[in-house]
Amino acid sequence: YDSQGNFKQTHCMLRDITDARKVEMQERELDDKIQHAQKLESLGVLAGGIAHDFNNLLQVMTGSLTMAAREIPKDAPVNRRIDAAMRAVERGASLSSQLLAFSRRQPLQPRSIDLCDLLTDIDDIIRSALGEGMEVELDAVEALWPAYVDAASTQNAVLNLLINARDAMEGRGKLKIAIANRHFGPEDLLGEPDMVTGDYVEVKVIDNGPGIPAETLPKVFDPFFTTKPVGKGTGLGLSTVYGFARQSGGRVTINSRPGVGTSVVLLLPRAQSAAEPVRWHDPSDIAGGTETVLLVEDDAEVRDATAALLSDLGYQVRTAEDPTAALKTARQDPEFDLLVSDVVMPGELSSRDMAETLQAERPDLPILFISGYSRDSIVRDGKVDAGVQFLAKPFTKDALAIKVRDALSSVQATAPEQAEDISDRPCHVLLCEDDALIRLDLADILDGLGTEVTETASGQETLDKLQTGHYDALLIDVGLPDMSGEEVATRVRQQHPNMPIIFATGQANVPAAETLGHCAVVQKPFGDRDLARALARLGILSHADAASGF
Template sequence: MADPSDKNFPQAALQQSDMQFRLLVQGVTDYALYMLSPEGLVSSWNSGAQRIKGYAEHEVLGTHFSRFYTPEDAAAGLPARGLAIATREGRFENEGFRVRRDGSRFWAHVVIDAIRDEQGTLVGFAKITRDVTERRQAEQTLEETRAALFQAQKMEAVGKLTGGIAHDFNNVLQVLRGNLELMQSRAIDDAWMRDRLARASEAVDRGATLCAQLLAFGRRQPLRPAPINPARLLRGMEDMLRRVLGETIQIEMAAADGLWNVLADAHQLENVILNIALNARDAMPGGGRLTLEAANATLDEAYCNRNADIAPGRYVMLAITDTGIGMTKEIRERVFEPFFTTKPEGAGTGLGLSMAYGFVKQSGGHIKIYSEPGHGSVVKIYLPGTDAGEDPIVAPTAGAGDGGSETILVVEDHPTVRTTVVDMLASLGYAVLTADNASDALRLIESGTHVDLIFTDVVMPGALSSPEMARRAVARLPGIKVLFTSGYTRNALVHGGRLDAGVALLSKPYRREDLARRIRQLLGTAPNSQRRPLVLLVDDDCDMRATVADMLALLDYDVHTAASGAEALQAMAERPADLLLADQLLPDMPGTELAAELRRRFPGLAVVFASGRRLPSEAELGFEAARLQKPYTLDQLRGALARALNLA
């Protein structure tokens, strides 16, 4: 230690202090501490700088400190701007990416202090850099988690709202549909009235479709999930997608080895993939590539912490990637909201991705979109994986749509709906009893009154729920049948995203034919019944659709209409028809492709193609079908329908 009596004490003390300061600076390893000349050249270098930036002292002394900046920041003049601000204001502080010796980047908190002598002359700069990458990542994770939670809460709130609206709206549609069908049965000889009623019925159909889409978004649709092999499902859709998307879209498919099965509703999953693919096509107006991939994925707690709507576990990821125009951040954040669309007015409802979101969430999965403007989009769907074997695919049958003479108890609290249903059932020949709540219905059953079937709304007022009333009724009368109906089911019949086992449900709004078919499926075929064949008429021309529907009614066929291939696929899933009468040119897919897909799902479906242009041959179709050249007469239509039914 220096001796205070020594005349050289001040200089020795200064040297000792300088040495201690250097030792202190060199001992700091969490911060890069170094000096810069007024021109920005490195003049000192501590061990913390070497640890953080990776350079040894001899590699950086005398070099310009801009070497630590990213090329884009250096080109933008950020190093010089930092020195200029520190010179003018005495201090410069900010955060940004910096580059290590090995080229890797880290997020840095930087401080530059101007150093001046006693005369105020700038002699250099003190530079302090701290690696705060982990802190930034934690902040980003927290922000992402908050955003994901907010989005999940918002979507949950909107889902509850849309579910409630759909329930009430479906009751209104049920009254309209029931009364329109009753009026149609009395307007056989009035062409003007039939035309107006048909147009009104089509409007009800469109309203019912919108309600179904809203229920899908709100996770209120009754699903029937089963183990599905995702690779088989994608392969089964490949030909359809190629024809639907057109020649300008190149399709690639890939499925990983050892793929798990997924637990989902197969028809609804196909519709989701089709909707996403059609959106991708619209995002590639000049053509492009669509890639569909399936792979196993194990989501860990870290991922699920950033995405509050999913739990850790085994999933199968379906990724649908396009090379389209991409989306901005603002669009990505809203893309799953119902009725949000970037398409021109009239070109879409804005419910396609909303339906996909609702289906995936109700299936216990997770959906996410990755996209940047000009770089395409990736939609990733995660569905729960299962070791259970795939169930055999059995196409639902149409069943009989006749009336009968049995006694039906209608339990419905909405008086107008109740009156309409009673009229529909009476027109089918049934004896009808009514109750406006579950308790009254149970008392009627317990009184000994003969009832063959209970037709009850799911959501009822009062202390006794409809499901509990039905359970007690079946316990008292084991032979009694129960058919539930609802605009949406809340949690009464759907648990874990699936319809409870053994439950028969007819969703509102339903047609008279739907009601008749489901009742006969439960009660059995009525004696001497003769059901009229059901025709699914698909044509995008509204006037043509109304005219042909009238012609089919005159030929004693029941008719269900659709304006596009997507509507037809949904209609067949809800109400399978005996015969498809399709125009060859549809807005979203060729009629031949629609027929091929429907025959894959419903092998016994009869098909008639109609077109004003060239009709496809059987060799082109790959299956037998009847053909009609537009314009055609009533007799020509009658003959084509008969031929198609004989071929099937």
């Protein structure tokens, strides 16, 4: 207004807040994502705990029911009751294995697998699971990368997705499975703290069902969330897929447009080695034997039930109630062929230490661990150490029979080779250290210990060397110029599941040493003896050699 009070002009200020809003929205999305992940995390802890205790109870029931059935004449009416109880145990077992899968604690045995072959392999299972009204199109890219996954769990996950799609389409229509190679850089993985950049194999299940309403979408991975009528769905399908994907080092995401359809994307890590053929057990594999088994289990009922199953299969059984007692009986009479042991037991000596002690005395001794819980010292990061057999509770007699035979025959198959390894040629260590002086020093020490040494100065050089040469062990610095020693080791482990790896580090801890299994850490500064001890611990040198080296 001017001095007379007449209107003159308006001042107007405009500020473009689009960018600020975008950032705000992105932050909110990220927050939601993190909160969602945290919620699933704590639910997982709870679910895993329950499943563990539940499995021990079920184990006692399976064993007792199997033995009860044997003591009763086949035509006795009470057999029907036993059958019904057995079926209930089976349902309980499948429920608890789903809970373990969700809590990322199911024992996985990943190997390099061609996912297209894997799914083609179970074509008939898919067809009968989906019913006649469904058509499935499997579409895989040429030169598909192999994935590093557990075969049975992968199939189970994909079946879950297919059955969800079928249910959404009410049993009629066409759905598609598309398998492709994917590379992820850092910008693709924003808000995915657990994923590493790199190569993945993607399995996408696409349906054109009714889709999922926006308000339901955030809940679909929650355990027991279902929109299906009582008795139709447990709501554990997607939860197990979620746990499986994350435990395998991948992820699962779901996109849905109401009225258009749903696609679920399962990302699984790429394997570094060529795909191996998948081996399934057929019923003729179920055989007993006459070897002697040392069974270590603290729970008297589980012990009796398992011992009874083993004797029933023809084995001679000796039992011990804890690791200390097991060592004692093993030393009194070393004539046994297999150690079968529970993982978590009371007492000062852990079952892992007991097993290591026994294996140090008898390197060819096969070991089968049994547990209701995979997150024990035997299973690191949900993966069973190479060379160790693992059986999850509750198990059936057939499952026990297969694992026991597997464990016994794995040694028969590998023992002569190992013997030759030790006697015929010196152990060959690949040494990776970027500091030339330290490398020289370490090569000297290794030389003094009677090993052959090949030196490298970077992560890439190490990986290249491993592609072409044969080495018995890797000694690697954690801080390397091109990539961390842990990353190198992780890649090496995928191709060489049994290779002993020693990390040399100045860091307080090396997480990869825990998760990869068959690793040792020597803290800088370390001396000759420290290195010798680490080599001995991993079975590269005998304890005597390590001690006499100096």
